[in-house]
Amino acid sequence: MSLETDQQLAVGSSIPPFTSHAISVSLPTWTDNVEYEEGTKRVVEAMVTGYPRFFIHRSIQKLAGICEQKFGVQGERCLLFPTRKVAEQCREFMIDRSTKAGSPVPVRLVQFTICPDVADPSAPCRELHIVLFPGDQFPLAKQFWQHTGLGISSRLAERCLSLLQQQSGGLDSPPPTNGRPPVKPGNRHYSAKSMGKSPPSSPSTIHARYGGSIAEQSAEMLSKDHLNYLEERYGRNMPLESAGAAKRAMRRRIAGVLVRDTPNDWSTAGDKGVALGPSTRGVEGVTEDDVFLYPTGMAAIWSAHQIILATQPAAKSVCFGFSYTDTVKVLEKWGPGCHFLGNGLDSDIDELEKLLEKESQSSSGPPVLSLFTEFPSNPLLRSADLPRLRQLADKYNFLIVIDETLGNFANVEVLPYADIVVSSLSKIFSGDANVMGGSLVLNPKGRHYSELKAHMAAQYEDVYFDEDAIYMERNSRDFRRRIRIIDDNALAVCSFLRARSFADPHPPADAIIKDVFYPKWITPHRYDKCRVRGPDGQPAGGYGGLFSLTFTSLEASRAFFDALPCMKGPSLGTNFTLACPYAILAHYGELDWAAGWGVERGLVRVSVGMEEKETLLKGFEKALSAAQAAVQQAAAGSQ
Known part of the structure; x- marks a missing residue:
């Protein structure tokens, strides 16, 4: 079936479609993304959200x-x-x-x-x-x-x-x-x-659908947002005056202390008398009082840095690994500055250890203030050696902040290695891409816990809007079930693509994918160390829903992205598959710099959703075929 009949949301329209508070926007082609970054009139004037x-x-x-x-x-x-x-x-x-x-x-x-x-x-x-x-x-x-x-x-x-x-x-x-x-x-x-100019008063219409596509299945899932009024009328949304209970339910969910937490238990999850048990977060003593909610994931990250600046002697922080761009900006623009160890590999820990030793000899205080890292990292899905970083933090008395957004606490257990764990609830915890939120968790066994907790008791301000909390609580009730489906789908898609890439031990002759960045194959021993274990001690947590691809040429990247029959726009962790040309969107003004850290200009990042597995595989096979055809055409044209 021709690409022209594939469903794509019009450029600039909201993702999810027809959603007043959508947190993504449709940029369906590679050119759309480039022209968005360049401020081209055609794209800018089409932006609804x-x-x-x-x-x-x-x-x-x-x-x-x-x-x-x-x-x-x-x-x-x-x-x-x-x-x-x-x-x-x-x-x-x-x-x-x-x-x-x-x-x-x-x-x-x-x-x-x-x-x-x-x-x-x-x-x-x-x-x-x-x-x-x-x-x-x-x-x-x-x-x-x-x-x-x-x-x-x-x-x-x-x-x-x-x-x-x-x-x-x-x-x-x-x-x-x-x-x-x-x-x-x-x-x-x-x-x-x-x-810029006022956006149009209503979202643009959706183009023609084709049967059984990723996009069609996604649209069916997204249509539930049209029925929000039913959620409210029939009681599945807590009433607005119950926002306090909704926030308690989320804090307990994040702390892992709810004895019963299925979608059917939503009406009691925030009650003051509900049964609570020991935390499932891997640290004894975690309670809902160690969890703090924020309006966005970045607010949690920024606040973590502010808390540490307020409670510790001044020193530079460390950004370990190629983290999301705003995390680096926060560490650079507030406080004394930042050491950037952008690869996030074991060799960087060697470099960090030398830096700590040197700084400790010239300073009476801690050689660094804190270390921020993602587990795994965005978009290269690298996982740091957290036990070794924890040893260095204890030896040199600095704090560790881990962003668990990509791994998520249903899959990985990182709190034992952190003083603070932050997460963007806007992603898989919500899944519906119609509300923002963030969380910050203090480790009660951390050596700095008492001073951090005292600071929070005196300074924390709940600025999370009640109505947003109501929607986030509703969305998150079944997040563990959704994560399992998404983990399974992502593993199937990544296995399919890797077998057709140069990363496979026996790559096919027509391979155009250079590598598949996914925790199963990228620093797997580091990721596996922190995977959630089942009662039998075996890994039970999955690898998450995010992966990235690099290609043998920019032509292949563009063709693959343009032909991929799914929603395309910023964000991740959605219940529907969502893709973007990550370097173009996040580092357009510094593409050469990003490439120096392994984030190539042609990198395509994909967040896998809950569509039927076979439909997903057919969609990715179609995109791969289009990319192979583009490469062959380019080769023929150069002869």
């Missing part, structure tokens, strides 16, 4: 426009935050960074409380904290929004707009962004495109 830390949701844009009109002066622009403390942190960041660059920028804070016309317990007052600054400083402000993940939720923005609508009897305001001062181009993630 985007990943929330990069593309400010249109409801937030509209609300920001109203706040600028109401409180701004002389072309000021603004960002919106949920509490005064977060707004002050944004102001502090902007002043600090601008001062280092030359001169401090003026930043103003305004508190805006929006109440319903009549007292209504179901519609309480909402509080906004507005950070106002000169319009040309928007790229700087956007850095704080992106790196910390602490901006207001799109659901909170919608509640505020609804209250304002009630007050005015019909809100009449200009489009959220048209006519605003232009933003000077800077780093691609801070450019004007994310707050």
